[in-house]
Amino acid sequence: MVFPEESWYLSRVELKQHAAHISGIGAYVPERRLHNEELAQIMDTSDDWIYSHTGIRYRHVAAEEEAASDLAVKAAHGALDAAHLAPDAVDLVLVATSTPDYIGLPSTACVVQDKLRITGAGAMDLVAACTGFIYGLETARTFIAAGAARHVLVIGSEVYSRIVNWEDRKSSVLFGDGAGAVVVSAVDTARSAPAAGHIFPALLGSRGSGAETLCRLHGGTRHPYVPGVTPESATLLQMDGRSVYTFAVAALVEVIQTLLERNRLSFQDIAWVVPHQANTRIITAAARRGGWDAERFYMNIEEYANTSAASIPIALDEMNRKKLLSPGDLLLFVGFGSGLTYGGNLLRW
Ligand code: UT7
Numbered sequence: 001m002v003f004p005e006e007s008w009y010l011s012r013v014e015l016k017q018h019a020a021h022i023s024g025i026g027a028y029v030p031e032r033r034l035h036n037e038e039l040a041q042i043m044d045t046s047d048d049w050i051y052s053h054t055g056i057r058y059r060h061v062a063a064e065e066e067a068a069s070d071l072a073v074k075a076a077h078g079a080l081d082a083a084h085l086a087p088d089a090v091d092l093v094l095v096a097t098s099t100p101d102y103i104g105l106p107s108t109a110c111v112v113q114d115k116l117r118i119t120g121a122g123a124m125d126l127v128a129a130c131t132g133f134i135y136g137l138e139t140a141r142t143f144i145a146a147g148a149a150r151h152v153l154v155i156g157s158e159v160y161s162r163i164v165n166w167e168d169r170k171s172s173v174l175f176g177d178g179a180g181a182v183v184v185s186a187v188d189t190a191r192s193a194p195a196a197g198h199i200f201p202a203l204l205g206s207r208g209s210g211a212e213t214l215c216r217l218h219g220g221t222r223h224p225y226v227p228g229v230t231p232e233s234a235t236l237l238q239m240d241g242r243s244v245y246t247f248a249v250a251a252l253v254e255v256i257q258t259l260l261e262r263n264r265l266s267f268q269d270i271a272w273v274v275p276h277q278a279n280t281r282i283i284t285a286a287a288r289r290g291g292w293d294a295e296r297f298y299m300n301i302e303e304y305a306n307t308s309a310a311s312i313p314i315a316l317d318e319m320n321r322k323k324l325l326s327p328g329d330l331l332l333f334v335g336f337g338s339g340l341t342y343g344g345n346l347l348r349w
Contacts, residue, residue: 019198020144022347023151023185024085026078027317028071029060029178029304036173045169051302055280059176059305061161067101069111071179072157075313076116079153083183087116090183091149093123094139096132096156096309098338099163100125103219112155129214130276130337131204132156132309133180137333137345138202140184155181156309163216165236174278175237176305180313197327200346203258210247210340214239244340245282251342252286255334259346267292269330271349272319276335277301277311298324308337325349 035058036047050056062071072095080087093116095109102108109123128135133156140152160175187198218234219225225235252275260267267290275283275297287294298315307314312333319325327349334344 018144018147019187020141020184021187021197021199022182024079024081024083024183025181025313025317025320026075026080026082027178027180027310027314028074028078029176029307029314030062030066030071032061032063033058034061039173042166043169043172045173050173053279053281054174055299055301056174056305057302060178062159062177066159068095068097068099068157068159068179069101069108069115071159071177072097072108072112072155072181073115075157075179075181076112076153076155078317079181079183080116083151083185085151085183085185087118088120090118090121090151090153092140092143092152093118093121094126094136094152094154095123096126096128096136096154097158098127098129098132098308099159108157118153128309128337128341129339130278130306130308130311131335131339131341131343132337133312134202134276134333134335134343134345135204135341136309137182137184137199138204138343141199141202144184144186150186152184153181154184155179156307156311156313158308158310160237160306160308163237165233165238167233168238170241171237171239174306176307178304178307178310178314180310180315180317182313182316197347197349200263200348202343202345203255203262204343205251205255205341207247207340207342210243213243213247213340214338245279247340248278248282248336249285249289251336252282252334253290255342255344256286256290256292256332259332259344263346265330267296270296270332271326271329272324273297273332273334274312274315274319275299275333276337277304277315278306278336
């Protein structure tokens with residue numbers, strides 16, 4: 001017996017495999033640009049220490065009235081325009097963020113869906129911290145491969161300036177605000193050339209044993225916020241920098257090696273690695289360990305600092321504007337972050 005809901009569903013969804021590709025990119029960073037020297041005026045740090053230990057010189061900081069959804073919407077407009085897609089054609093809105101508009105509920109994706117006037121689409125947030133965009137891209141790819149969506153809007157949007165502890169020089173100087181977005185679309189094999197770009201299956205990893213290495217310890221259901229008892233600093237981001245550093249270098253090497261081996265590629269076949277950018281030293285150490293040319297890792301951390309889930313799409317947008325991406329290029333996105341999470345995507349542009 002076929003239930004009415006089931007027949008409706010089967011009529012809407014094509015149950016066959018579809019390849020997915022990125023059909024549009026956009027990014028937005030807040031106007032306010034904060035130099036290391038300005039941080040040195042409010043805490044015991046220096047431009048020299050920050051730049052030599054991280055490669056960061058500036059970060060952009062959201063205006064008081066800007067929340068994660070505001071940045072996300074601006075980035076999404078760019079991606080939709082580039083894809084020549086009306087908002088209504090989007091089947092699913094995914095927002096990767098660890099700095100949502102609201103704590104836990106509702107999702108920032110629903111706020112974005114409303115602001116973009118997208119109707120008839122699902123919307124959900126994805127929490128994989130700095131690996132969020134990689135997880136989001138793979139989620140979009142698999143929805144499309146399953147025939148459950150034709151166009152998915154994937155956004156990484158972060159306002160870390162609201163959750164860092166500005167009295168902790170070890171972590172606050174590392175982060176910045178920003179958003180990047182892509183439209184992931186089913187490849188129209190009837191219209192596209194055979195060499196049209198597509199996204200290969202990703203590698204996603206997790207290591208929850210390191211959950212408290214990089215976290216906001218209080219304010220959730222594990223350690224609820226108790227007014228008058230919980231110090232404010234315990235609700236803000238805290239990080240064991242050394243442990244994250246060690247994990248990050250190993251994760252980058254493992255992900256790149258595994259994706260290359262799985263797809264029978266050598267590093268020479270990759271036009272660009274677009275890494276999550278938390279610290280230049282993490283990337284150069286991983287490149288050295290893997291025996292890879294660090295010049296092939298795209299970096300713009302000097303300008304934006306660590307924008308978490310937004311760092312890869314912000315970099316991708318910049319590369320696209322600089323015309324660094326050519327059809328047929330193989331790109332490898334790789335990241336790591338709180339969770340602990342890690343992962344990578346491989347794409348043919
Ligand atoms: O997306 C993931 C997010 N997080 C990360 O990727 C972070 C990964 N970790 C790192 O990038 C590095 O561990 C840091 C950049 C956070 C720190 O670099 P480090 O070389 O591991 O420094 P450290 O923590 O061992 O600190 C060395 C010294 C200490 O002083 P003493 O104890 O030796 O006197 C710190 O107090 O540097 C001091 N220090 C600073 N000095 C000036 C730490 N932060 C600062 C600062 N300005 N902002």
